[in-house]
Amino acid sequence: MKIFVIIDMQNDFISGALGNAETLAAVAPMVERVKEVIAEGTEILYTLDTHFENYSDTQEGRNLPVPHCIKGTEGHRLISELAELIGEEARGVEKITFGSKELPRRILDICGGVPEKIELAGVCTDICVISNAMILKAFFPETEIVVNSRCCAGVTPDSHNRALEAMKMCQITII
Numbered sequence: 001m002k003i004f005v006i007i008d009m010q011n012d013f014i015s016g017a018l019g020n021a022e023t024l025a026a027v028a029p030m031v032e033r034v035k036e037v038i039a040e041g042t043e044i045l046y047t048l049d050t051h052f053e054n055y056s057d058t059q060e061g062r063n064l065p066v067p068h069c070i071k072g073t074e075g076h077r078l079i080s081e082l083a084e085l086i087g088e089e090a091r092g093v094e095k096i097t098f099g100s101k102e103l104p105r106r107i108l109d110i111c112g113g114v115p116e117k118i119e120l121a122g123v124c125t126d127i128c129v130i131s132n133a134m135i136l137k138a139f140f141p142e143t144e145i146v147v148n149s150r151c152c153a154g155v156t157p158d159s160h161n162r163a164l165e166a167m168k169m170c171q172i173t174i175i
Contacts, residue, residue: 018068043110
């Protein structure tokens with residue numbers, strides 16, 4: 001079985017508090033890839049970066065003092081272009097840090113075992129995409145882990161490219 005994981009394509013990362021030109025530019029390729037994935041019959045999961053009103057009291061909030069993805073706000077929601085496409089068919093995983101400890105378990109539940117391939121795409125390549133790719137590679141060492149770089153964006157173009165290179169070194173396929 002194949003799994004496609006959309007990482008943190010939320011309003012606050014695209015057009016909100018932490019949005020930038022690169023994340024906005026990743027939307028159209030992501031929408032096109034999701035349409036292909038749906039046509040292929042691949043299972044879709046998505047992550048939601050999830051914070052709460054006490055964000056500024058957390059380690060992340062002290063290091064990145066920009067409140068974002070606060071649960072219950074518009075910024076926390078998956079962007080409408082994707083929400084409309086995947087609807088109730090997809091499964092969301094809320095995560096309170098960069099990588100999701102829940103994601104491997106959800107994949108096991110969906111597949112009933114180890115998947116043959118997991119493709120990831122989303123934002124930010126250099127923080128949450130790389131964190132989740134590494135978790136999945138550790139959890140599923142014999143599964144092909146793929147990051148679709150044209151559907152990703154980082155904090156900066158340079159940090160995006162460095163993250164892609166780091167993942168290549170860890171035997172994650174970059175397309």
